[in-house]
Amino acid sequence: MSAGPYNYSYIFKYIIIGDMGVGKSCLLHQFTEKKFMADCPHTIGVEFGTRIIEVSGQKIKLQIWDTAGQERFRAVTRSYYRGAAGALMVYDITRRSTYNHLSSWLTDTRNLTNPSTVIFLIGNKCDLEGQRDVTYEEASKFAEENGLMFVEASAKTGDNVEEAFLETAKKIYQSIQDGRLDLNAAESGVQHKPSQPGGRPGTAAGGDQPGRDNCAC
Amino acid sequence: MACFWLNQDATNVEILSYIQQKEAVFYNIQVTVGEIFWVIPRRYSEFYALHQTLVMDHGLSKDILPDKQLLHIRSPMFIETRRKGLEKYLRHALTFLQQTMPKVFVNFLGFNKYDIFFLLQDMAVKMFSEADTILSRDKGHDFITLELFALTEFLQKAIPVPECSEHKCDIGVILDVCSQLQIVNVKAEGRSNTDTLYEKSSIDLCKLQFDLSPFKTLHMLNLEKLSMQQLVGLGNLRNTLVTLKVNKCRVSSIADVLQCDIKWKELETLDLSSNDIKQIDSTLLLAPKLRNLLLNDNDITTIENLSSMSNLSTLSIANNSIKRINELHTKVGNILYLNMSQNGIQSCEGFSKMYSLESLDLSCNKIFDMKEIQHLGRLLNLNNLALTGNPLAGFVDYRVKVLEYFDEQAKDLVLDNEKPTQPELDKVNVLKALRIVREGKVPDLKINLSLSVLTLMQNLVLATCQDEVF
Numbered sequence: 001m002s003a004g005p006y007n008y009s010y011i012f013k014y015i016i017i018g019d020m021g022v023g024k025s026c027l028l029h030q031f032t033e034k035k036f037m038a039d040c041p042h043t044i045g046v047e048f049g050t051r052i053i054e055v056s057g058q059k060i061k062l063q064i065w066d067t068a069g070q071e072r073f074r075a076v077t078r079s080y081y082r083g084a085a086g087a088l089m090v091y092d093i094t095r096r097s098t099y100n101h102l103s104s105w106l107t108d109t110r111n112l113t114n115p116s117t118v119i120f121l122i123g124n125k126c127d128l129e130g131q132r133d134v135t136y137e138e139a140s141k142f143a144e145e146n147g148l149m150f151v152e153a154s155a156k157t158g159d160n161v162e163e164a165f166l167e168t169a170k171k172i173y174q175s176i177q178d179g180r181l182d183l184n185a186a187e188s189g190v191q192h193k194p195s196q197p198g199g200r201p202g203t204a205a206g207g208d209q210p211g212r213d214n215c216a217c
Numbered sequence: 218m219a220c221f222w223l224n225q226d227a228t229n230v231e232i233l234s235y236i237q238q239k240e241a242v243f244y245n246i247q248v249t250v251g252e253i254f255w256v257i258p259r260r261y262s263e264f265y266a267l268h269q270t271l272v273m274d275h276g277l278s279k280d281i282l283p284d285k286q287l288l289h290i291r292s293p294m295f296i297e298t299r300r301k302g303l304e305k306y307l308r309h310a311l312t313f314l315q316q317t318m319p320k321v322f323v324n325f326l327g328f329n330k331y332d333i334f335f336l337l338q339d340m341a342v343k344m345f346s347e348a349d350t351i352l353s354r355d356k357g358h359d360f361i362t363l364e365l366f367a368l369t370e371f372l373q374k375a376i377p378v379p380e381c382s383e384h385k386c387d388i389g390v391i392l393d394v395c396s397q398l399q400i401v402n403v404k405a406e407g408r409s410n411t412d413t414l415y416e417k418s419s420i421d422l423c424k425l426q427f428d429l430s431p432f433k434t435l436h437m438l439n440l441e442k443l444s445m446q447q448l449v450g451l452g453n454l455r456n457t458l459v460t461l462k463v464n465k466c467r468v469s470s471i472a473d474v475l476q477c478d479i480k481w482k483e484l485e486t487l488d489l490s491s492n493d494i495k496q497i498d499s500t501l502l503l504a505p506k507l508r509n510l511l512l513n514d515n516d517i518t519t520i521e522n523l524s525s526m527s528n529l530s531t532l533s534i535a536n537n538s539i540k541r542i543n544e545l546h547t548k549v550g551n552i553l554y555l556n557m558s559q560n561g562i563q564s565c566e567g568f569s570k571m572y573s574l575e576s577l578d579l580s581c582n583k584i585f586d587m588k589e590i591q592h593l594g595r596l597l598n599l600n601n602l603a604l605t606g607n608p609l610a611g612f613v614d615y616r617v618k619v620l621e622y623f624d625e626q627a628k629d630l631v632l633d634n635e636k637p638t639q640p641e642l643d644k645v646n647v648l649k650a651l652r653i654v655r656e657g658k659v660p661d662l663k664i665n666l667s668l669s670v671l672t673l674m675q676n677l678v679l680a681t682c683q684d685e686v687f
């Protein structure tokens with residue numbers, strides 16, 4: 001037991017969406033565990049992961065909802081858009097159909113989140129260059145037209161995975177600084193954690209520092 | 218309800234009986250108007266006071282009231298004679314006053330309570346003088362079914378009210394207040410649960426239909442002890458209603474309340490507790506903004522048809538008949554508060570992926586096996602858990618054992634309405650260290666414990682080792 005898990009000043013909620021099999025769960029796993037999980041079980045409904053990151057010296061806990069891409073869970077997963085500060089929209093660069101479905105995912109996102117939600121487009125499996133079915137330029141243009149941030153990434157090699165999650169957080173943090181995102185608004189997807197015993201939020205004490213005020217006494 | 222102006226010829230007053238209470242004798246006046254009757258007890262002194270006013274202000278002849286008497290006033294013979302005399306007096310007065318119906322007379326006979334016109338007349342006066350207070354009250358305005366029925370009837374029937382200064386009834390005032398009310402409570406309080414007659418009358422509260430259309434800007438409607446058949450125009454509230462509570466109304470399906478086809482645009486809270494609902498049906502989809510759904514005290518056995526309710530955040534299904542929960546996270550989405558207390562749940566496995574939950578009430582179920590709690594240990598947002606009233610809550614060290622499953626989260630978890638105490642948290646750490654020792658690993662020295670706990674732990678570890686030696 002260490003001070004780590006309580007030592008952060010914000011919680012940002014993310015949602016990962018996209019067709020089944022594009023690598024959403026692998027991206028989450030790569031980000032939270034820094035490992036590629038080749039035989040990832042199918043997501044039933046929804047999964048969940050967390051990791052603490054740092055943006056401009058602030059510790060931020062990311063709460064990430066990994067949703068099932070299957071149509072039959074679409075109804076349930078829609079509820080998780082509510083209160084998402086960031087949405088990672090994923091397609092598979094080796095399967096054109098997953099790219100073609102992006103507009104429908106985007107419509108859902110726009111309808112069900114709030115205007116300040118940051119949407120980040122990820123073209124996954126960029127390690128499979130030989131099987132590429134969607135060019136970088138095409139997707140990049142789509143992103144630009146729709147005002148999305150965009151990278152190609154690989155959950156397998158870890159390329160650009162950190163970047164996608166972190167850039168999203170930076171953008172959200174910026175919105176808070178600019179006052180564009182209202183923390184008090186219900187469903188803003190961001191929670192400010194007031195300081196509490198067990199570790200002062202915002203201080204640089206890392207999670208792996210042994211024996212620092214970790215009991216509530 | 219009665220309607221005197223439509224039934225002047227069918228109106229009668231009788232005194233059928235009397236009751237003696239200590240010094241006083243109450244004469245039970247029965248007023249019959251058409252098919253409706255009610256009983257109102259009055260003492261002689263009240264007759265006397267009425268008579269003075271009627272003589273003075275309304276020209277009733279002076280000598281028709283039975284005399285005041287000082288002697289023998291409690292003898293049955295005397296009372297019987299007086300009963301007859303008073304009855305005759307009332308009949309005389311009614312015939313004489315039936316066009317003017319002065320207020321004192323109306324109130325004396327209880328018309329203002331049981332008659333459509335006279336009740337509305339009082340209501341209009343009250344609403345005129347108190348409109349501001351009525352409209353500003355946080356709890357909203359309480360109506361009895363009779364009032365709403367009277368209003369509905371008055372608007373639908375042409376009631377021939379004779380021209381007379383006493384008969385002003387400004388319905389406009391009532392309608393104006395109704396159209397501005399934001400919170401309305403309607404409660405039918407019959408004589409008992411089985412007897413739905415209104416007070417001392419033959420008016421059956423269950424049979425009074427009323428129209429809710431006058432409430433043009435209603436945000437919250439609380440209905441209690443009514444039946445859905447009584448409501449007309451509930452659908453007209455679809456565009457404004459944010460909160461709808463229908464309690465103790467014997468509703469047998471959600472569809473009976475939300476009806477069909479048209480959306481409840483603003484509805485956020487629906488409370489259908491204490492009814493006879495057996496199923497969560499798909500009419501809920503008509504309320505796309507629904508955040509809070511309360512279905513306590515019903516007869517629901519499964520959770521279904523909620524997967525599309527993407528705004529739902531509170532779900533309360535306490536005291537129903539749910540025995541098993543399977544993969545709840547595929548049936549409801551992003552909800553924060555779940556109350557499933559007082560059901561027959563034995564296993565917690567179905568909750569294991571309800572990661573969005575912040576509060577879970579499973580008190581008074583049938584959870585027996587402590588291992589079931591491990592399914593809740595990964596609910597990282599959980600900060601409030603209730604398990605009292607389950608068999609496992611009787612175990613030694615129950616709280617510590619439950620908290621152990623929550624690891625780091627334990628110190629922030631309110632269990633059964635209490636935060637863990639420091640000794641409890643210390644114990645959790647000891648148990649954890651012991652477990653690690655048993656698994657043949659070295660306990661994490663980063664674990665930060667007070668010194669006393671460390672010694673306690675050492676002793677325990679030693680004890681376990683000795684156990685294994687012998």
Ligand SMILES: Nc1nc2c(ncn2[C@@H]2O[C@H](COP(=O)(O)OP(=O)(O)O)[C@@H](O)[C@H]2O)c(=O)[nH]1
Nearest residue numbers: 020021022023024025026038040125154155156
């Ligand atoms: N080569 C390669 N395979 C990947 C990558 N990401 C995921 N996969 C594979 O794609 C399949 C589907 O991944 P999964 O994360 O379950 O997809 P999800 O349905 O979107 O959650 C699995 O067999 C993964 O091993 C990647 O970046 N590169």
Ligand SMILES: [Mg+2]
Nearest residue numbers: 024025042043
């Ligand atoms: Mg998945």
